[in-house]
Amino acid sequence: MVNINCPIAKNLMPLHLDGNLYPDDEAALRMHLQSCPQCAEEIRLYQDAFDGLRGAKNELQSIAWPDISRRVIAGLPDSEPVEPARPRAVFRLRFAFQTAACLMIGALIGFIAFPKLTAPVPENAVDDVDISNVRTNFPELGMRINPLNQPLKEHFQSPGVMVTNVDENSPAAYAGIKQWDVITEINNCPIEKPDQLQAIFNDYHKAHKNLKFVIIHKDGKKDIYTIKLDKKD
Amino acid sequence: MTDIATDDYALVKRAMQGSKESFELLVKKHQNRICQTAYSFLHDYDASLDAAQETFMKAYKALDRFNPEFNFLTWLSRICVNHCLDMLRRARTAKTVCTENMDLSPDTSAAPENVIDKKETSSRIMEIVQSMPANYRTVLILKDLQDLSFGEISEMLDINNSTLRWRLHMARKLFKNLWTQKEVVYGKH
Numbered sequence: 001m002v003n004i005n006c007p008i009a010k011n012l013m014p015l016h017l018d019g020n021l022y023p024d025d026e027a028a029l030r031m032h033l034q035s036c037p038q039c040a041e042e043i044r045l046y047q048d049a050f051d052g053l054r055g056a057k058n059e060l061q062s063i064a065w066p067d068i069s070r071r072v073i074a075g076l077p078d079s080e081p082v083e084p085a086r087p088r089a090v091f092r093l094r095f096a097f098q099t100a101a102c103l104m105i106g107a108l109i110g111f112i113a114f115p116k117l118t119a120p121v122p123e124n125a126v127d128d129v130d131i132s133n134v135r136t137n138f139p140e141l142g143m144r145i146n147p148l149n150q151p152l153k154e155h156f157q158s159p160g161v162m163v164t165n166v167d168e169n170s171p172a173a174y175a176g177i178k179q180w181d182v183i184t185e186i187n188n189c190p191i192e193k194p195d196q197l198q199a200i201f202n203d204y205h206k207a208h209k210n211l212k213f214v215i216i217h218k219d220g221k222k223d224i225y226t227i228k229l230d231k232k233d
Numbered sequence: 234m235t236d237i238a239t240d241d242y243a244l245v246k247r248a249m250q251g252s253k254e255s256f257e258l259l260v261k262k263h264q265n266r267i268c269q270t271a272y273s274f275l276h277d278y279d280a281s282l283d284a285a286q287e288t289f290m291k292a293y294k295a296l297d298r299f300n301p302e303f304n305f306l307t308w309l310s311r312i313c314v315n316h317c318l319d320m321l322r323r324a325r326t327a328k329t330v331c332t333e334n335m336d337l338s339p340d341t342s343a344a345p346e347n348v349i350d351k352k353e354t355s356s357r358i359m360e361i362v363q364s365m366p367a368n369y370r371t372v373l374i375l376k377d378l379q380d381l382s383f384g385e386i387s388e389m390l391d392i393n394n395s396t397l398r399w400r401l402h403m404a405r406k407l408f409k410n411l412w413t414q415k416e417v418v419y420g421k422h
Contacts, residue, residue: 014405049409053377056358060378065268068282069260072289073253 142170369404
């Protein structure tokens, strides 16, 4: 026979009163109760509480209830029969229409408010800018740049310089810069003229630091590229 | 049991097609159990009748959401339990907002004269049950006063069997403690 202590005995008590205890546990509990007066008192209290609950249950079941079916039926809405799928289908259809309408209105507003975003990039737009006395060739990086003219600034909604040529196998090409990309920032410094690029390039080349380019592509997408610079001899 | 369940489902299907007579049969069949459940939560005869009526009306509107795999009475009881807990919660909030003496709680109407008229023990038990936390109160009522099976209760409350057994154990322990405490207080008077 297994000896059990008081906490275990206390946990077994409700199960014992429920009649759900295994015979072995039942026997162990009985033995413990014979030797422990506190637990015997505890189980008496449990028994008392259970008796009270049982009495309340019996009384609850003895209460007579009137027939409320008439009341319920009278209170029901005089509606159509309840169809399982219909209300949800209607809801889904309405939701779909609302979403479609919202999207169309959004697209319309977009077309009206930002027509320039959707317009194609004007070809040869860089030709009409005076680039005399400006260094635009950067063989160190393998790219040629040009300043942005006014229409292009408006198109990209940002100042910057345009990459007009990228050499094959050059640092710029490796970094992912492509022809007709617009450079707007280098190392958090906004670029408006090719000269600035030169100045920054020189500074960072001496310091052997990387150049971080913020680029706007032809399609208006923004990207960040990094070019690693070797130490200048 | 399965016969009753399938029978219920046949009635539910007919009620969904618009037959109020079928629904009336369902009400007649289950009204006693639903009234009892409501009474064990609210401890007020009239409020329980109202709650039972409300339960059936809610069930009618939600018939399309009834899952035929479950027992119809279990589903109804779940609606009833939720409705009663909701009522008690609302009454308690209203009570804290308004003055203490306002008769908003459903069980205050059953207070002085009814307690003297009816058996004092059961009133005391109800008082203790009402004072318990909602989690414990619900399982204690459903198991010990409504005599539902563990399977039905766990399905109804959406908790697993071991959680339910543990919660019931704690609820009974708490009830026993409160019961003995009350007895001591009553014994002194």
